[in-house]
Amino acid sequence: MFNLFKLIANEFRALVFPGTCLKCRTLLTGKGESSLSSCYCTGCLGNELPHYIPPFCPCCGKVFTSRTGESHLCEDCLRRPPVVSRVRAAFEYKGVVREGIGQFKYNSRLSLARPFESCLFHAFGIYLAGKKIDLIVPIPLYFKKARQRGFNQSYLLVRNFVSLYREKYGIPPDWTIDAKGLVRVKQTSTQTGLDIVERRKNLKQAFKWKGRESLEGKSVLLVDDVYTTGATCDAAAGALTDAGADRVDALVLARA
Numbered sequence: 001m002f003n004l005f006k007l008i009a010n011e012f013r014a015l016v017f018p019g020t021c022l023k024c025r026t027l028l029t030g031k032g033e034s035s036l037s038s039c040y041c042t043g044c045l046g047n048e049l050p051h052y053i054p055p056f057c058p059c060c061g062k063v064f065t066s067r068t069g070e071s072h073l074c075e076d077c078l079r080r081p082p083v084v085s086r087v088r089a090a091f092e093y094k095g096v097v098r099e100g101i102g103q104f105k106y107n108s109r110l111s112l113a114r115p116f117e118s119c120l121f122h123a124f125g126i127y128l129a130g131k132k133i134d135l136i137v138p139i140p141l142y143f144k145k146a147r148q149r150g151f152n153q154s155y156l157l158v159r160n161f162v163s164l165y166r167e168k169y170g171i172p173p174d175w176t177i178d179a180k181g182l183v184r185v186k187q188t189s190t191q192t193g194l195d196i197v198e199r200r201k202n203l204k205q206a207f208k209w210k211g212r213e214s215l216e217g218k219s220v221l222l223v224d225d226v227y228t229t230g231a232t233c234d235a236a237a238g239a240l241t242d243a244g245a246d247r248v249d250a251l252v253l254a255r256a
């Protein structure tokens, strides 16, 4: 319930004080609502938004610290390939993006939803638009958490994907968005502070495909805000492949 007040307060603030930087509160020189510069001033955005660029692992999407050289499979994927076949992102999880995701998710700064969504769609266009995708599935929250937060951040990141696609490519996409079929059936304690083994254990059987549509032979694209160890995406992907999905990829706003 308390979150509802925060949501209303933020909407009210956005109405009364449109165009102030979320970080330093300086006035912004009004730009389109779908750009990050509608939420942060140039100073706070810096010249260095942590854009997600190669070289990275083609499988788990991990960015290599050495900015030279080719993309290649990372050690983790060679040793234990994840269930998700391909992870791609819009940003690396750092700087103003990391802070913004925190504001968006835990502080209900919903003015960030559209800008983040268009950044995610941009990454989709670069890395995934030409690939076989039948279904886009945002990672769900457990119902109690969804009720408490008042929104599912992953869904807000793909809500307008169909219209963004039509706008960009001039045709309707051949995928659909399904935000109801995948269900989080188990409340999991917070993942923060847990290592990968503990996270996996924590998330075992946390998701279930309850959609009416059969996933037999389908390619599914999972969407989440942040990818850290990949335990959440992998648990969700496991539920989708159990339900017959052929292949599961993931697109996230930020890759840690």
Ligand SMILES: [Zn+2]
Binding pocket: 021, 022, 023, 024, 025, 026, 040, 041, 042, 043, 044, 045
């Ligand atoms: Zn600022």
Ligand SMILES: [Zn+2]
Binding pocket: 057, 058, 059, 060, 061, 062, 073, 074, 075, 076, 077, 078
């Ligand atoms: Zn990897």
